[in-house]
Amino acid sequence: MPVQNILLYPHPILKKMARPVNRLDDEITGLVQDLIDTMREGPGSVGVAAPQIGVSLCVCVVDVSANRHGKENNHGLLVLVNPEIVEREGGAIMREGCMSVPDYTGDVERATRIRLRFRTADGSEQEIEASGFEAVAIQHEMDHLDGVLFLDRIVSLKTGLFRRKNYR
Numbered sequence: 001m002p003v004q005n006i007l008l009y010p011h012p013i014l015k016k017m018a019r020p021v022n023r024l025d026d027e028i029t030g031l032v033q034d035l036i037d038t039m040r041e042g043p044g045s046v047g048v049a050a051p052q053i054g055v056s057l058c059v060c061v062v063d064v065s066a067n068r069h070g071k072e073n074n075h076g077l078l079v080l081v082n083p084e085i086v087e088r089e090g091g092a093i094m095r096e097g098c099m100s101v102p103d104y105t106g107d108v109e110r111a112t113r114i115r116l117r118f119r120t121a122d123g124s125e126q127e128i129e130a131s132g133f134e135a136v137a138i139q140h141e142m143d144h145l146d147g148v149l150f151l152d153r154i155v156s157l158k159t160g161l162f163r164r165k166n167y168r
């Protein structure tokens with residue numbers, strides 16, 4: 001399946017709560033592949049959520065293994081269907097970007113360690129613990145499923161929002 005166009009802020013789908021997936025069928029399999037392809041195509045991208053390609057369902061993918069901040073500590077490619085954070089711990093501020101907000105980056109505070117429950121693409125239930133950059137990326141992608149963008153979480157609009165000339 002092809003790389004999909006990324007919806008840009010302020011597209012209304014980006015502000016909507018996504019629906020949980022009830023049945024893992026071919027449609028979801030195709031969606032997961034589109035998300036992976038789209039993530040791989042995006043420059044420096046470490047994740048994509050279904051609402052970003054116009055599908056309001058609770059599915060996202062994360063892979064920080066190729067990123068310098070994530071390569072030491074990661075689970076490889078994560079396909080997250082109906083993910084839920086069951087524990088969170090710590091807090092740190094990190095600079096974030098988003099393919100849906102290409103002109104800005106911003107400082108956001110996130111938990112540094114999370115325990116996460118989700119279904120994989122084949123329907124099995126999994127629980128993992130993630131920390132550091134991977135935990136941040138997961139929280140960022142899961143926010144998309146709640147209609148929340150990093151812009152909504154900037155620590156300070158005066159000092160925490162940065163314009164960028166081009167997306168790396």
Ligand code: ZN
Binds near residue numbers: 097099100141
């Ligand atoms: Zn994003």
